[in-house]
Amino acid sequence: xxxxxxEYFLVLSEELNYHQAAERLxxxxxxxxxxxxxxxxxxxxxxxxxxxxxxxxxxxxxILQSHARKILRQVRATKQxxxxxxxxxxxxxxxxxxxxxxxxxxxxxxxNPHTSFTL
Numbered sequence: 001x002x003x004x005x006x007e008y009f010l011v012l013s014e015e016l017n018y019h020q021a022a023e024r025l026x027x028x029x030x031x032x033x034x035x036x037x038x039x040x041x042x043x044x045x046x047x048x049x050x051x052x053x054x055x056x057x058x059x060x061x062x063i064l065q066s067h068a069r070k071i072l073r074q075v076r077a078t079k080q081x082x083x084x085x086x087x088x089x090x091x092x093x094x095x096x097x098x099x100x101x102x103x104x105x106x107x108x109x110x111x112n113p114h115t116s117f118t119l
Contacts, residue, residue, distance in 0.1 A: 005039045006068040092118045
C-alpha cells in the first residue's frame with residue numbers, strides 16, 4: 001500500500017465512479033482500475049461492490065476510507081511542518097496620511113506577526 005493508492009482510493013470513494021475519479025485525478029481509467037485491484041489484493045478483501053453501473057464501499061472500504069483520510073492529513077501536515085521557513089514578509093505602502101490605515105495595519109499585524117510594514 002502506498003500514498004498514491006490511498007489518494008486514488010479516497011477520490012474513488014468520494015466519486016463512486018471510475019470514470020469521474022480518473023478524470024479528477026488526471027489519470028487514465030485503466031490505471032485507476034489496476035491500482036485499486038492491487039490495493040484490494042494487498043488488503044485481501046474487496047473495497048468496492050459493483051451494483052449495476054455503480055459502485056459502493058464495502059465495510060472494509062469504509063474502514064480504509066476513514067484511516068486513509070487521517071493518514072493523508074498527517075502526511076500533508078508533516079510536509080508543511082518540514083517546509084523551510086522563508087524570510088518574513090515585508091509590505092511597503094506609499095500614501096499621504098496614515099490615520100485611516102493604522103488601525104487596520106495593527107489588526108493585520110496581530111494576525112500576521114512576521115510581516116513588517118514600511119509606510
